[in-house]
Amino acid sequence: MRAALVDQDGNILAKTSTPTEPAEGFPRATERFIGILRDSVRGVAASDVVAVGVSSAGPIDPETGVYYNPPNLHGWDRKTMRPALERAFDVPVVIGHDARVAAIAEMRWGAARGMKNVIYVTVSTGIGGGIIVDGRPVVGVKGLAGEVGHIVVEPDGPSCNGGCRGCVEVIASGEGMANEARKRIAAGARSLLLKLSEGDPSRINGRMVFEAAAQGDQLALDLIQRGIGALGQVLGGLLNTFSPEILIVGGSVGADGYRPYWADLDAAVRKSALLRYREKAPLAVSHLGDEVSLLGAAAIAFAHVES
Ligand SMILES: [Zn+2]
Numbered sequence: 001m002r003a004a005l006v007d008q009d010g011n012i013l014a015k016t017s018t019p020t021e022p023a024e025g026f027p028r029a030t031e032r033f034i035g036i037l038r039d040s041v042r043g044v045a046a047s048d049v050v051a052v053g054v055s056s057a058g059p060i061d062p063e064t065g066v067y068y069n070p071p072n073l074h075g076w077d078r079k080t081m082r083p084a085l086e087r088a089f090d091v092p093v094v095i096g097h098d099a100r101v102a103a104i105a106e107m108r109w110g111a112a113r114g115m116k117n118v119i120y121v122t123v124s125t126g127i128g129g130g131i132i133v134d135g136r137p138v139v140g141v142k143g144l145a146g147e148v149g150h151i152v153v154e155p156d157g158p159s160c161n162g163g164c165r166g167c168v169e170v171i172a173s174g175e176g177m178a179n180e181a182r183k184r185i186a187a188g189a190r191s192l193l194l195k196l197s198e199g200d201p202s203r204i205n206g207r208m209v210f211e212a213a214a215q216g217d218q219l220a221l222d223l224i225q226r227g228i229g230a231l232g233q234v235l236g237g238l239l240n241t242f243s244p245e246i247l248i249v250g251g252s253v254g255a256d257g258y259r260p261y262w263a264d265l266d267a268a269v270r271k272s273a274l275l276r277y278r279e280k281a282p283l284a285v286s287h288l289g290d291e292v293s294l295l296g297a298a299a300i301a302f303a304h305v306e307s
Contacts (some may be wrong), residue, residue: 001029003036005044006298010109012291014040022073030081034088051092052085053301055101055293058128062143065095071161094304098122100137100146101296102286103130106248108299110287115245119238120286121148123231124251125206127169131242148238149173153230168234172227174206174253180223181209191219210258224258232268239273239281250286 002017016039018032041049059068065082067073085093096104103120106112112120116135122128127149131138138145149169150162157166158179170176181193182201192212197203212220235247249265262285269281288295 001033001036002294003033003040004294004298005040006295008302010295010298012294014042015294016040020073022076026076026079029076030084033081034084037085037089046090049089049091050305051094051301052089053101053297053299053304054081054085054093054095055098055297055300056095058097059142059144059147060095060097062096062100062139065093068142068144092301092304094300096296096300097128097130097143097146098293098296099128100130100139101300102250102288102292103132103248103296104137104303105288105292105296105299106286107132108302109295110292111248111284112246117242117244117246119242119244119247121235121238121247121249122251123173123249123253125173125175127173127231127251129238131238132244133242148234151234151237153233168230171230172253174209177209177223177227178204178206180226181219184219189219192217193220206253210253210261213258224261225264227253228261228264228268232265233272235265235269235283236272236277236281239269239277244282246282246284248284248286250289250292 001020004012005014006012016036018036020029022029057070057072059070065080067076067079069077082093082095099120099122102122103118106120107115107118112118118132120130129146129148131146150164150167152164152166153168153171154166158170159165160167160170181204185191185194185201192215193204193208196208196212209220209223213224239247266281266283269283270277273281286292
């Protein structure tokens, strides 16, 4: 969990963090979250704090802040931090799903400034999406829209913990590639990944796959190319469906230092999209990088206060 004090121009004035430790239970996590929020506004007059914005992994209902079976936050189902945050700070509390909030941050302060049709896709441990159409976020029933990571690209592929099979998340996310690497190594494949994980394949992660690829490891290169192909199909389909002015890709996977990644992804997107995108697709890398969640939380909070 991270907290920051952000001003109206998108400057981060103070920043703190603490591990989420979901296993310690929801009340304890809420308490610790309030703790880092208080740390980030230390020394600031209470009247200068206009709202608290929260960007959270989902599935989460942005109206109520209630979680619905969040896959990585066991024990948080049907719970919300909203009432405790309102009591602690006595200002409006605005909650959003992380990828959607990231799209809003890019519109306010990043690569999508001045635009009204924006798609943000984050490719990290998992894959998520935020879709803005005609200036408004697509929210869906209970705020659950935007799960672009669960678009199926290989019907016979591995199962994901959301209940689908062969969705782009299990193929192209950092965790998806790491899982597949473990499986192929267990089946006898040779790879530099074994050395990078110090002989313990359970330690393989997405970053190591990119590191191995950068050193020419064939297994890692195959997994990345498979991921790029799958992601290209999904992003191309999103362009065809929504006709955005920009499709921003953020998250750690593309940033992990395997240089051909972006050019290959761009080519894969253009190949999967309609003819009008064949020469050029409106694809961009996130301008806000690691800070996109903090800035997004601030962006939805300011938008609420201004409305
Ligand atoms: Zn899935």
